[in-house]
């Protein structure tokens with residue numbers, strides 16, 4: 001704690017990062033600048049996408065199967081732009097994600113397999129924003145809640161899901177969680193050198209960006225504001241929790 005009562009954090013240089021989100025594109029909106037910065041510093045960056053993304057289209061000729069395949073490729077392309085290590089898709093139905101033990105088990109499995117020191121996910125406390133005039137997608141909240149539950153205590157304790165332990169998935173303690181929250185945050189990653197990777201990552205989501213330039217301008221503005229608060233040209237802001 002510093003004298004203002006605000007928590008002050010040192011920058012982080014993780015070795016292994018796991019991003020967990022509901023849909024292809026969520027992590028690229030909220031965290032791809034940071035993911036690119038971590039990758040640039042040598043981290044192995046992985047994405048785990050929980051739903052099949054099969055509902056996100058206004059095109060009435062689109063089918064769920066076609067959209068799922070398209071969005072998978074868009075997500076792979078986005079991660080490839082910044083040198084991410086890979087993407088795994090769990091294929092829960094889009095729009096119906098719930099915080100179940102099954103979902104938590106799937107996330108625990110990823111955590112115990114990859115052993116990330118940093119996990120990035122959505123902030124489940126973000127329900128709505130009257131400032132931006134939005135209700136947060138329920139899948140986003142479910143993704144964040146299930147991930148937090150998986151990080152603590154479930155991935156840590158070998159007696160939680162003993163079948164995973166028996167299959168060789170050793171318990172793992174995550175050091176830091178970064179929650180994507182555009183309005184309430186306590187930490188920023190310097191993305192001055194990686195803002196262009198973020199723009200490229202957004203560009204990859206062709207099916208989701210009918211107004212790409214407008215979206216990129218909004219993201220650039222947000223990054224500029226988050227950076228200004230922290231002495232960076234561009235930043236990406238998170239609610240950071242360092243787990244004791």
Ligand SMILES: [Zn+2]
Pocket residue numbers: 022023025026137140
């Ligand atoms: Zn989403």
